[in-house]
Amino acid sequence: MTETGDFILQTQGLTKEFKGFTAVNGVDLRIRRHTIHALIGPNGAGKTTVFNLLTKFLTPTRGTIAFNGRDITPAKPAEIARMGVVRSFQISAVFPHMTARENVRVALLRKLGTSFHFWRGERALAPLNDRADELLAMVGLERFREAVVADLPYGRKRALELATTLALDPELMLLDEPTQGMGREDVELVTQLIRKVSANRTILMVEHNLGVVSTLCDTITVLQRGAVLTEGTYAEVSADPRVKEAYMGRAA
Amino acid sequence: MKTKLAYLLLLALLLVAPFLVYPVFLMKLLCFALFASAFNLILGYGGLLSFGHAAFFGGAGYFTGHALKVWGLPTELGILAGALGAALMGLAIGQLAIRRHGIYFAMITLAMAQMAYFLFVTSSFTGGENGLQGIPRGTALGLFDLQNNLTLYYFVLAICALGIGLIARTVRSPFGQVLAAIRDNENRARSLGYDIERYKLLAFVLSAGLAGLAGATKTVVFQLASLTDVHWHMSGEVVLMTLLGGLGTLAGPAVGAGVIVTLQNYLASGPLSAWVPVVLGVIFVICVLAFRRGIVGELRALIRNSF
Ligand SMILES: Nc1ncnc2c1ncn2[C@@H]1O[C@H](COP(=O)(O)OP(=O)(O)OP(=O)(O)O)[C@@H](O)[C@H]1O
Ligand SMILES: [Mg+2]
Numbered sequence: 001m002t003e004t005g006d007f008i009l010q011t012q013g014l015t016k017e018f019k020g021f022t023a024v025n026g027v028d029l030r031i032r033r034h035t036i037h038a039l040i041g042p043n044g045a046g047k048t049t050v051f052n053l054l055t056k057f058l059t060p061t062r063g064t065i066a067f068n069g070r071d072i073t074p075a076k077p078a079e080i081a082r083m084g085v086v087r088s089f090q091i092s093a094v095f096p097h098m099t100a101r102e103n104v105r106v107a108l109l110r111k112l113g114t115s116f117h118f119w120r121g122e123r124a125l126a127p128l129n130d131r132a133d134e135l136l137a138m139v140g141l142e143r144f145r146e147a148v149v150a151d152l153p154y155g156r157k158r159a160l161e162l163a164t165t166l167a168l169d170p171e172l173m174l175l176d177e178p179t180q181g182m183g184r185e186d187v188e189l190v191t192q193l194i195r196k197v198s199a200n201r202t203i204l205m206v207e208h209n210l211g212v213v214s215t216l217c218d219t220i221t222v223l224q225r226g227a228v229l230t231e232g233t234y235a236e237v238s239a240d241p242r243v244k245e246a247y248m249g250r251a252a
Numbered sequence: 253m254k255t256k257l258a259y260l261l262l263l264a265l266l267l268v269a270p271f272l273v274y275p276v277f278l279m280k281l282l283c284f285a286l287f288a289s290a291f292n293l294i295l296g297y298g299g300l301l302s303f304g305h306a307a308f309f310g311g312a313g314y315f316t317g318h319a320l321k322v323w324g325l326p327t328e329l330g331i332l333a334g335a336l337g338a339a340l341m342g343l344a345i346g347q348l349a350i351r352r353h354g355i356y357f358a359m360i361t362l363a364m365a366q367m368a369y370f371l372f373v374t375s376s377f378t379g380g381e382n383g384l385q386g387i388p389r390g391t392a393l394g395l396f397d398l399q400n401n402l403t404l405y406y407f408v409l410a411i412c413a414l415g416i417g418l419i420a421r422t423v424r425s426p427f428g429q430v431l432a433a434i435r436d437n438e439n440r441a442r443s444l445g446y447d448i449e450r451y452k453l454l455a456f457v458l459s460a461g462l463a464g465l466a467g468a469t470k471t472v473v474f475q476l477a478s479l480t481d482v483h484w485h486m487s488g489e490v491v492l493m494t495l496l497g498g499l500g501t502l503a504g505p506a507v508g509a510g511v512i513v514t515l516q517n518y519l520a521s522g523p524l525s526a527w528v529p530v531v532l533g534v535i536f537v538i539c540v541l542a543f544r545r546g547i548v549g550e551l552r553a554l555i556r557n558s559f
Contacts, residue, residue, distance in 0.1 A: 055443065081445035093443070095436035098429075106433045107444050109426055115446070116454060118427035119418070125426055168444060 008033045008172055008202045009054070009085075014063035016049055016226075023049045025226035026063070031172070031219075036194070036203045038213045041223035042247055047206040048090050050223070051176050054204075055080055055087045067172070082110075084171035088178060090206070092157040096150035100141055100160055103149060104132040107167035135163040139193060155186040162190070166197055173197075175205040179212055191216060214238075222246065266409055275405040276473065277517060282412040283470040284513050288493040288505030289416050290462035295491075296500030297423055298455040299435035303358040303487050304345065304365025305463050308338040310482030311368060312464030317384035317477035318377050327390035327398060331411070331468040338464020339457050341368065346456035350449050362484065369482050383478030387471060398472070408469055415465050420502050422458065431455055463490075492532060496539050498546030507547050 009031040016024040024046045052058040108128045139159040179187045214234045222229040224246045316334030319325045349360040389398040398404045434441045497508025543550045
């Protein structure tokens with residue numbers, strides 16, 4: 001009973017095979033509610049694939065996924081998003097030909113219930129502007145509202161993606177390397193931002209920057225060749241010789 | 253401010269145009285401008301290349317022709333019936349095609365349009381090879397005799413302006429924003445909770461219905477519904493018009509349609525009449541190679557770069 005109360009997301013034996021190659025192999029994840037949980041591991045360990053399975057961008061070969069105690073294995077990606085599990089992408093996912101404000105507005109629009117209204121003018125979008133600007137300010141993009149996103153530097157695009165994800169007020173946020181490709185300052189900014197938005201929310205993040213992981217994350221799951229190698233706090237995991245070896249193995 | 257002035261100027265031009273140019277030719281231009289704009293809604297704004305839009309354009313022509321000639325409906329209702337029929341065809345074809353991408357989408361729409369062509373050729377209500385001829389133009393609102401070309405011109409102008417106006421509004425609407433997002437990044441739109449297929453389907457149905465509106469109106473103008481309008485050539489022509497004018501721009505398709513229809517008209521009566529497809533082909537190649545953004549797209553870029 002407390003099982004499902006404590007854990008917002010649970011997977012059992014999650015497996016994904018690509019033509020004989022097993023990218024994710026029997027992963028049992030348990031994400032505790034209102035924590036920040038990291039998924040780390042060397043390149044190609046299967047982290048992004050796990051995200052794709054959780055959000056059903058890929059269909060698991062085997063295994064089940066439960067969100068809030070409910071089996072969501074058969075759900076479609078958009079349904080999962082509507083339930084409150086929203087992801088970001090490893091390669092920044094924005095709408096490049098729209099402005100920053102329009103990007104965030106599109107995310108806000110769905111709950112307004114007018115997303116099929118093709119006969120309404122631009123004015124129908126106006127009520128969303130304040131909230132959109134608020135979210136943009138939150139990620140330090142207030143000066144770039146009207147900028148076409150294709151012209152923004154990479155770090156700004158990632159920040160925008162975060163604002164767009166936040167616009168949905170997700171219960172569980174999946175962030176795939178939110179600081180990748182960012183300079184030191186931006187990393188700092190995003191780290192603080194993630195901490196800020198983690199209140200009343202659960203976050204599962206893939207992150208290579210161990211500094212970020214150590215400051216932010218309550219629990220860390222280490223993935224290696226598609227399987228869970230170990231799990232624990234940063235101190236526990238970083239002391240584990242197998243983890244070092246896994247990362248060394250990558251370097252060699 | 254400037255755009256408002258431009259619109260007023262355009263409106264004035266369109267109002268006096270039938271006194272300067274043969275109205276039937278102008279009406280043909282208007283119908284194709286609407287057809288290409290409707291097509292642009294799905295290609296330029298939806299990112300889906302349909303190769304079967306002739307089925308909607310020509311299909312609506314048959315529906316309207318039948319409604320006016322056999323059922324004797326008032327002209328407005330007849331045109332509406334054509335547009336609705338085309339929208340329903342769009343719903344059926346869209347359901348099958350919308351999950352596919354790129355070339356597969358184009359192939360399915362082409363295949364379905366060919367099937368529609370076959371049905372139109374074989375069924376009796378279309379008049380087969382002869383088409384439907386002598387379709388009555390009727391009156392507008394039961395008051396204005398549309399047999400008069402000038403009266404009909406303003407009637408057609410109103411329909412096409414409404415159609416293109418609706419497209420312009422759709423593009424800027426909340427729905428248009430979602431559509432733009434889907435075209436930009438489908439997976440991201442999905443991860444924001446949008447069932448993207450439903451949005452694409454609505455865009456497709458709208459596009460089909462408006463293409464139908466254009467075809468239905470053309471039928472009233474020429475009092476004829478024929479196989480030419482459902483033939484796959486027509487599907488290709490509208491692609492050409494849209495690309496030539498400028499994909500994803502509001503004015504582009506209308507401009508492209510204007511250029512092509514004008515060319516066809518002039519060439520058809522000159523010594524080059526047998527070479528029309530070749531000339532159009534050459535134009536298409538030049539367009540694709542040299543100015544990919546189309547006339548309006550290139551002009552816009554030019555203006556943007558010089559300020
Ligand atoms: N669609 C696919 N088809 C075939 N193989 C795939 C597919 N997607 C991922 N893989 C393979 O699965 C393995 C895991 O990939 P994944 O992207 O999940 O790794 P990752 O842990 O996210 O790595 P990185 O740190 O580089 O982002 C890799 O070997 C990859 O080549
Ligand atoms: Mg990855």
